[in-house]
Structure formats: structure tokens, C-alpha cells
Amino acid sequence: xxxxxxxxxxxxxxxxxxxxxxxxxxxxxxxxxMHWVRQAPGKGLEWVAVIWYDGNKKFYADSVKGRFTIxxxxxxxxxxxxxxxxxxxxxxxxxxxxxxxxxxxYWGQGTLVTVSS
Amino acid sequence: xxxxTQSPSSLSASVxxxxxxxxxxxxxxxxxxxxxxxxxxxxxxxxIYDASNLETGVPSRFSGSKSGTDFTFTISSLQPEDIxxxxxxxxxxxxxxxxxxxxxxxxK
Numbered sequence: 001x002x003x004x005x006x007x008x009x010x011x012x013x014x015x016x017x018x019x020x021x022x023x024x025x026x027x028x029x030x031x032x033x034m035h036w037v038r039q040a041p042g043k044g045l046e047w048v049a050v051i052w053y054d055g056n057k058k059f060y061a062d063s064v065k066g067r068f069t070i071x072x073x074x075x076x077x078x079x080x081x082x083x084x085x086x087x088x089x090x091x092x093x094x095x096x097x098x099x100x101x102x103x104x105x106y107w108g109q110g111t112l113v114t115v116s117s
Numbered sequence: 118x119x120x121x122t123q124s125p126s127s128l129s130a131s132v133x134x135x136x137x138x139x140x141x142x143x144x145x146x147x148x149x150x151x152x153x154x155x156x157x158x159x160x161x162x163x164x165i166y167d168a169s170n171l172e173t174g175v176p177s178r179f180s181g182s183k184s185g186t187d188f189t190f191t192i193s194s195l196q197p198e199d200i201x202x203x204x205x206x207x208x209x210x211x212x213x214x215x216x217x218x219x220x221x222x223x224x225k
Contacts, residue, residue: 035214037161045153045161045204047214059211095160102208103151105172107160 002026002106004096009111012086022079022096022108030054030074033099036081038092039110046092049081050099064090086115119143121207123217129225136192138220140205145186149208152181152190155219156201164203165190192222200224 008020022034036048049060049070058070069082079096091114097104120143130136140150152165163172165181168188178193192199205217 033212037214044202044219045155045206045216047216050212050214057211059213061213099212101166102149102212103163103166104153104161104206104214105163105166107162110160 002098004098004106004108006094006096006108006111009094009113011114011116013117014087014115016086017082017084018086018113020081020083020094020096020111020113022081024077024079024096024098027098029072029077034070034072034079035097035099035104036070036079036094037097037104037107038090038094038113040089040092043092048094051079083113086113088115091115119146119207119209119215121205121215121217123205123220125220126218127221127223129223130195131225132195132197134195136195136199136222138190138203138205138222140188140190140217142186142188142207146207148183150181150183150188151206151208152179153204153206154199154201155204161204195222195224197224 003025005023035050051058051070067085071080093110095110096108098106123140148168153161155161168183169181180191182189202219202221204219207215
């Protein structure tokens with residue numbers, strides 16, 4: 001069965017960096033685009049970034065453009081989100097999701113990132 | 118950028134009631150709209166894709182439709198396990214996602 005397992009969250013000071021990982025299993029990872037979606041405490045869902053199935057194209061929300069980088073390693077079935085210059089407003093649960101025809105059909109359990117001094 | 122509005126922001130209904138949520142796009146988005154259910158403390162779950170297609174395994178009491186730039190999500194007979202927040206989500210061709218603000222559904 002499809003599984004997505006995020007890791008790498010934690011407490012980090014403003015201005016510092018953090019890298020999130022998402023381990024995928026149960027499907028042919030190299031055939032699918034992947035997204036990161038986040039949810040601040042008590043708030044709604046916010047799309048963060050997408051990467052195409054082959055890793056050749058990436059797109060970002062304006063709120064993270066220039067600070068976050070999405071990548072995927074199809075040989076390891078891994079998705080990543082490198083987050084630099086973190087701000088308090090980046091505090092959220094971060095979900096990795098699989099893109100199936102422009103829908104997020106599978107989601108991980110999420111990993112909490114807290115940006116605080 | 119396309120904006121998505123969703124109404125109501127919350128509702129309370131009785132078990133067995135018909136529940137309707139509306140999502141409106143700021144411009145024509147064709148059928149590029151999905152609906153998700155998020156229960157407290159859990160990840161969202163895809164219910165409806167491309168405006169009106171029921172995801173595999175989702176109960177048939179859930180449905181979606183489109184009229185112009187308005188999209189409607191319906192629970193035909195509300196069940197206790199349907200307590201959740203529901204989100205609409207538009208996608209473009211890149212694909213970038215835009216989520217609606219969500220509708221919280223409670224039992225009266």
C-alpha cells in the first residue's frame with residue numbers, strides 16, 4: 001500500500017535552516033509528481049511547492065520562493081524540502097503528498113516545524 | 118492569481134441532514150477542483166476530484182457538482198463520522214494548488 005512518511009521537523013531559530021524528508025513506498029515513485037503542503041496551527045491548508053515526476057520542473061508558493069527548495073531522489077524514493085532563512089510564519093505541520101492527475105491522493109502524517117527563538 | 122472562496126465557514130447539522138458547501142472561483146477554472154476532508158489531528162483525505170468524481174472507496178453520500186464558477190460539495194445524509202473540516206482545492210496546469218479557507222462541519 002502507498003505510504004508517505006515525513007521526518008526532519010523540530011524547533012529551529014529564526015533565520016536558520018532545516019531539511020524535511022519524505023520516504024515513499026508502495027508505488028513507482030519515479031512516475032509521480034510530489035507536493036509539499038503545510039498547515040499552521042489552527043489554520044487552513046497552504047500549498048508550498050511541487051516537483052514533477054522526473055525532478056526537472058519545480059514550482060513554489062510566493063511565500064517561500066527563494067528560501068525553500070524541493071527535490072526528489074527517484075533512486076531512493078525520497079522527497080525533500082530544504083528550508084532556509086526560516087521565519088516564525090513558517091511554523092506549521094508540513095505534509096508531503098502524491099500528485100495524481102492534479103489531486104493530492106495520498107498524504108503523509110505530517111511533521112511539525114516550529115520556528116522560535 | 119485565482120482566489121477561492123468557500124461558504125459557509127462553519128455549519129452545524131443533525132445526523133441525517135443534507136449538508137451543502139459552496140466554493141467559488143474568482144474566474145473560470147473549468148473542472149479543476151477537488152474536495153478534501155480533514156478530521157482533527159489527521160492528514161487531509163481526497164474525496165472528490167475534477168469537481169464531481171468520487172474517489173475510490175469514498176462513501177456515495179459524498180458528491181460534488183459545478184454550475185458556472187460555483188462548485189458544490191454535498192453530504193446527502195450527515196453521519197457522526199463526517200465531523201471534519203472540508204476544503205476545496207483548485208489546481209492549475211503546473212500544477213500549483215490553491216486551497217479554499219475550509220468549512221468546519223459539526224453535529225447539532
